[in-house]
Amino acid sequence: MSFIKDLNYYKSILSPGKYSSKNFDVGSALLLYYKLSIIPILLSFLVGLLVAHAYPSATHAFVPLFTMFSIFAGASIAVIASTLIVLWAIVPIGIFINAFIYHMFGKYFLKTFKFKYGKTFAGATFGIFPLLFLYWLLFVPKLSIVVLPIIGVWEFVVLVIAVSSQQKISRLQSFGVLVASELIILMFIFTMFMIGFASLLPAALSSTHGVASGATIGSATSYP
Numbered sequence: 001m002s003f004i005k006d007l008n009y010y011k012s013i014l015s016p017g018k019y020s021s022k023n024f025d026v027g028s029a030l031l032l033y034y035k036l037s038i039i040p041i042l043l044s045f046l047v048g049l050l051v052a053h054a055y056p057s058a059t060h061a062f063v064p065l066f067t068m069f070s071i072f073a074g075a076s077i078a079v080i081a082s083t084l085i086v087l088w089a090i091v092p093i094g095i096f097i098n099a100f101i102y103h104m105f106g107k108y109f110l111k112t113f114k115f116k117y118g119k120t121f122a123g124a125t126f127g128i129f130p131l132l133f134l135y136w137l138l139f140v141p142k143l144s145i146v147v148l149p150i151i152g153v154w155e156f157v158v159l160v161i162a163v164s165s166q167q168k169i170s171r172l173q174s175f176g177v178l179v180a181s182e183l184i185i186l187m188f189i190f191t192m193f194m195i196g197f198a199s200l201l202p203a204a205l206s207s208t209h210g211v212a213s214g215a216t217i218g219s220a221t222s223y224p
Contacts, residue, residue, distance in 0.1 A: 003035060006032060006035045006036060007036070007039075009032060009036060009129075010036060010129065010133060012126050012129055012158065012162070013129050013130045013133055013154070013158055016126060016157075016158045016161040016162050016165070017161050017165060019126075020122075020123065020126040020158075020161065020162035020165045020166065021165040021166075024118070024119070024122035024125075024166065025118035025119075025121075025122065026117070026118045026121045026122075028122075029118070029121055029122040029125040029126075030092065030095075030121075030125070032125070033092065033095070033125050033128070033132070034088070036129070036132060036133075037087050037088065037132055040087065040132050040133060040134075040135045040136055041083055041084065041087055041088075043135075043136035044079070044083045044087075044135055044136040044139060045079060045080060045083065046136075047136045047137075047139045047140065048079035048080075048083065048136070048139040049075075049076055049079050051139050051140060051141070052075035052076070052078065052079050052139075053075060053076075055141060079139070083135075086135075087132065087135060091128060091131075091132070094128075095121065095124050095125055095128055096121070098124050099117065099120045099121040099123075099124040099125075100117070101181050101185060102120050102123075102124065102163065102177065102178060102181050103117045103120040103121075105177055105180055105181045105184070106120065106163075106167065106177040106181075107120075110176070110177055110180065112167075112169055112173050112176075112177050113167045113169065113177070114167055114168055114169065115166070115167055115168070119166040119167050120163065120166065120167065122162070122166050123159065123162040123163035123164075123165070123166040123167065124159065124162075124163070125162075126158060126159070126162035127155055127156070127158050127159025127162055127163070128155065129158065130151050130154040130155045130158060131151050131155055134147060134151055156178070159178060160174045160175045160178055161174070163177070163178065
C-alpha cells in the first residue's frame with residue numbers, strides 16, 4: 001500500500017465499520033500504525049515546540065515524559081523525545097498487551113472470538129487511531145483537559161466496532177468481551193493495590209507508633 005492510500009485509513013475513526021473490516025494481521029496492522037503516525041508526530045513537534053516555548057510551565061502537566069526530558073535537555077528536546085517514545089514505543093507496546101488480554105478473554109474464556117490473535121491486534125490498532133490522530137492536541141494546556149475524555153470514549157467506540165469487524169462477531173458481543181476484559185483488568189489492578197497497601201500498612205503503623213512512643217518518653221524525661 002502506498003502512503004497516500006494508507007492515509008485513507010484515518011477515515012476509520014469516523015467510519016470504523018467500513019475501513020476496519022479489511023484483512024490485517026499483526027505485521028500489516030503495525031506497519032499501518034507507524035505509517036499513519038508520521039503526520040501526528042510532525043504536528044506534535046510543531047504544536048509542542050510552540051507551546052513549550054510560549055508556556056513552558058504549563059506543558060509539564062499534560063505531556064507524558066515531558067518533565068523528565070525537559071530537566072536534562074530543555075523544552076525542544078523534551079517535546080521531540082517524549083512524542084517519539086510515546087507514539088513509537090509506549091503506544092505499540094500497549095496495543096500488544098491490550099490485544100493479548102482481549103484475545104485471552106474473547107477466545108479462551110468467553111469463547112466468542114473466531115480468529116487468531118492477529119485479528120484482535122488489528123482491531124486494537126484501529127481503536128488507538130483517534131488518540132494517534134489527535135495526539136498533538138495534548139500539548140495544548142486546558143484544551144487537552146476537554147479533549148482527553150472525548151478521545152477515550154471515541155477510542156472505545158472505534159475499538160468495539162473494529163474488533164467486531166476483524167473477529168466477525170456482533171458489535172454487542174465485541175462490547176461484552178471488551179467491557180468484561182476492562183473490568184477484570186481494573187479489578188486486578190485494584191487487588192494488587194490493596195495487597196501492596198496492606199503489606200505496607202503494618203510497617204507504617206509500627207513506625208508511627210515508634211515515633212509517638214519516643215516523643216512521649218522524651219517529654220517525660222527531665223534533665224538537671
